[in-house]
Amino acid sequence: MARFHTLPVTAVDRLTDDSVAVTLAVPEELREQYRHAPGQHLALRRMADGAEIRRTYSICSPAPADGTGPRTLRVGVRLVEGGAFSTYAMKEINVGDELEVMTPAGRFTLDPAPGLYAAVVGGSGITPVLSIVSTLLDRAPKARFCLVRSDRTAASTMFLEEVADLKDRYPERFQLVTVLSREEQQAGLPTGRLDQERLTELLPALLPVADVAGWFLCGPFGLVQEAERALRALDVPRARIHEEIFHVDAGALVAPAASAPAHSTVTARLDGRGGTWPVQDGESLLETVLRNRPDAPYACKGGVCGTCRAFLVSGEVRMDRNFALETEETDAGYVLACQSHPVTERVELDFDR
Structure with a gap:
């Protein structure tokens, strides 16, 4: 089961006016526990004004190839207006902090x-994809990757130098297209907002869409939704599309209320x-479990990160929102505990599967 450990901060790098990269050292005895696949994330926890705050941030560093776990972990943090953790990361975290x-x-x-x-x-959707691209191109010499990234301006682009370094290192295997929505670019380069119509035209011009083994969509809900629609319009099988959403409007896709039993229990x-x-x-079922088992895994409580994923052993639940689990996972019986409410009198969850 996922557990928290205290790690020291070894570097804080300003990426843009509103984003930083934080590097953490992993002691030898914990390296095995922090082994990660490219694209995974970390939940960070702190206390503020007597309340516990958790936020999830993607690892941007490559996954280690030696199988022994990383010596360091690097995450990207973008400032969110009113964000308790991102404001702390931007203004207060220093080298030597834990x-x-x-x-x-x-x-x-x-x-x-x-x-x-x-x-x-x-x-900031570039963060996990940076880990995916750098790991893939290093470990699979015959692999190729096409990255289409959308940002407001060049100055607001996270990991600009790191992505440019990858392009220089793998010029024949890494294709990069940057689209700026609020800034003009050189002639011939696309500008403006990426939506389904533009992506449906752009992607076939860049690469043979049918030959792509895996598509990775990451960023705000609106962009991910438009990109998925474009890929489906281009007849890309759903199984080849992988999504991670970083921001969802509060009212997006809230499930209609279902009748709940007057008295219900959850076994976890x-x-x-x-x-x-x-x-x-x-x-929610997560709230019920946390009242009795404070060690239950969670991070965002918004149906986005997937940290609270559990297997529904028996009973029926209703999920308010789901932006973390893919169709294959829900079909297999997995739910997000933070978004689940009982529909039957008895519900059983297994967080260990």
Whole structure:
């Protein structure tokens, strides 16, 4: 099960006016626990004004190839207006500070193998894809990658130098297209907002869409949704499309309310131990479990990060939102505990599967 450990900060690099990269050292005895696949993320935790704050940030550094786990971890943080953790990261974190860091999680990953891969990312959505691209091109000499990234301006582009270095290192295998929505570019380069119509025209002009083994879409909900629609219009199989959403409007795709039983219980298995507790009116199953098992895994509580994923052993639930689980996962019986409410009187979850 995912656990928190205290890791020291070894570097804080300003990327843009509103973003930083934070590097953490991993001690020898914890390296195995922090082994990660390219594209995974970390939940960071801190206390502020007596309240616990958790936020999830993607690892941007390559996954280590030696199988022993990383010596360092690097994450990208973009300032969110009013964001408790991102403001802290931008203004207060210094080298020598210590952060509570959960072991890696997430399924927005790629196992390096020969083939053609592509990504459409927006803003900070570059963060996990940077790890995916750098790991893939290093480990799979016959792999190629096409990256379409959307940003407001050149000055607001995260990891500009790191992506340029990859282009210089792999000029024949890494194709980069940058689209700026609020700034003119050189003649011939696309500008403006990427939507379904533009992507449906742009992508076939860049690469043979049908030959792409895996598509990685990451960024704000609107961009990811438009990119998925474009790919489906281009007859890309759903199984080849992988998504991770970084920002969702508060009212986006809220599920209609379903009738809930007057009295219901949830049985949860977590770290080899189980328990059964009553679900209070209106609370999610995660909230019920946390009242009794504070060690239950979670981060965003918004249906985005997937940290609270659990297997639905029995019963029926309703999810308010789901921006983390792919269709294959929900079909297999997985739910997001933070978004789940009981529909039947008894529900059983397994966080260990």
